[in-house]
Amino acid sequence: MNKHDNYHTHEQACMRYSIAMFPNSSALNSLQPSRRSFAHRARPWALRIASLLVWMMFALYEQAALPAYAGSGPWSHLRLTYTALDRFSEETGWQVNLFCTEIIAQGAVVSDTEDNQEIYQLHCDNNDLVGCSYKLDQLKQKANKEVVLAKSLMQMGQALHLVQDFYAHSNWTEIFQFSMVQAPIEQFTIVAPPMQIQTGYFPDIFPDVDAQVNCFLTPPEQWNNYIYGATHACLNKDSNQTQRGIALVPNGFGLTYHELSAQYAINHSVELLKYYAKHNPMFMGCFHHLGSLKGCNQAVYRHLH
Numbered sequence: 001m002n003k004h005d006n007y008h009t010h011e012q013a014c015m016r017y018s019i020a021m022f023p024n025s026s027a028l029n030s031l032q033p034s035r036r037s038f039a040h041r042a043r044p045w046a047l048r049i050a051s052l053l054v055w056m057m058f059a060l061y062e063q064a065a066l067p068a069y070a071g072s073g074p075w076s077h078l079r080l081t082y083t084a085l086d087r088f089s090e091e092t093g094w095q096v097n098l099f100c101t102e103i104i105a106q107g108a109v110v111s112d113t114e115d116n117q118e119i120y121q122l123h124c125d126n127n128d129l130v131g132c133s134y135k136l137d138q139l140k141q142k143a144n145k146e147v148v149l150a151k152s153l154m155q156m157g158q159a160l161h162l163v164q165d166f167y168a169h170s171n172w173t174e175i176f177q178f179s180m181v182q183a184p185i186e187q188f189t190i191v192a193p194p195m196q197i198q199t200g201y202f203p204d205i206f207p208d209v210d211a212q213v214n215c216f217l218t219p220p221e222q223w224n225n226y227i228y229g230a231t232h233a234c235l236n237k238d239s240n241q242t243q244r245g246i247a248l249v250p251n252g253f254g255l256t257y258h259e260l261s262a263q264y265a266i267n268h269s270v271e272l273l274k275y276y277a278k279h280n281p282m283f284m285g286c287f288h289h290l291g292s293l294k295g296c297n298q299a300v301y302r303h304l305h
Contacts, residue, residue: 081269096286096288097286121135124162124170125165136163139155140159143156156276163265171226180264183268198227223244
């Protein structure tokens with residue numbers, strides 16, 4: 001059996017596992033090989049195509065309804081969270097099952113829904129780093145004490161969203177560049193953050209209009225300093241389509257600040273998942289040993305997302 005055959009055998013094993021875990025999932029069941037009669041399998045292709053289009057419409061609607069990390073990306077909260085979960089599995093030897101992964105991922109984007117956008121502490125906005133720190137600690141404690149699995153995992157996802165947003169909404173990446181120093185967000189309630197660290201005001205309104213405009217005119221070599229009047233629109237690196245997001249990191253060989261901030265966000269997300277693995281009983285119940293299910297999450301997501 002060659003490598004190509006091994007890959008497809010593994011993919012099929014992953015799908016059988018996922019279908020067994022979620023027998024009522026129409027999306028998963030639609031992917032398994034049909035065992036029905038030839039007459040049933042020979043139904044008109046038009047009906048199959050129509051069914052597929054309807055399924056795709058709902059799948060796309062679900063993702064479009066919860067825009068996150070400026071959906072144009074290329075790094076979104078979903079992608080950051082899935083990548084962090086994969087890294088967590090590689091470094092700990094524990095795979096998070098498909099159900100728990102999906103709930104955590106939904107928690108990571110629910111903060112961007114209309115009801116939560118104005119809770120600026122969830123996004124580390126308005127230069128309130130102490131409030132951001134308090135909110136992170138609150139989410140961590142609630143998730144650890146919650147006895148309902150879905151609620152616990154959703155709060156975990158919101159905590160991941162918060163730390164991911166910190167790197168996209170602050171000037172931390174501009175200051176520390178490739179040192180990959182993790183921000184001690186949890187400690188900002190105890191030790192005051194460095195004076196030059198800031199996040200932008202959201203919505204993008206600041207009383208001093210001239211100062212707000214000057215932020216956009218500040219040259220890149222000064223982005224590692226505190227800028228009076230900086231708004232979210234000026235500072236954010238949510239995508240490669242914002243002023244700072246698309247800017248190239250010095251000596252980065254074409255890497256943008258959006259892409260570098262995403263790497264900071266992934267690293268911090270992995271450490272947060274490791275924290276939950278030690279303190280959250282609900283999360284511990286999601287684990288399977290990596291040896292038996294290596295790569296199954298990725299195989300399923302290739303079909304479902």
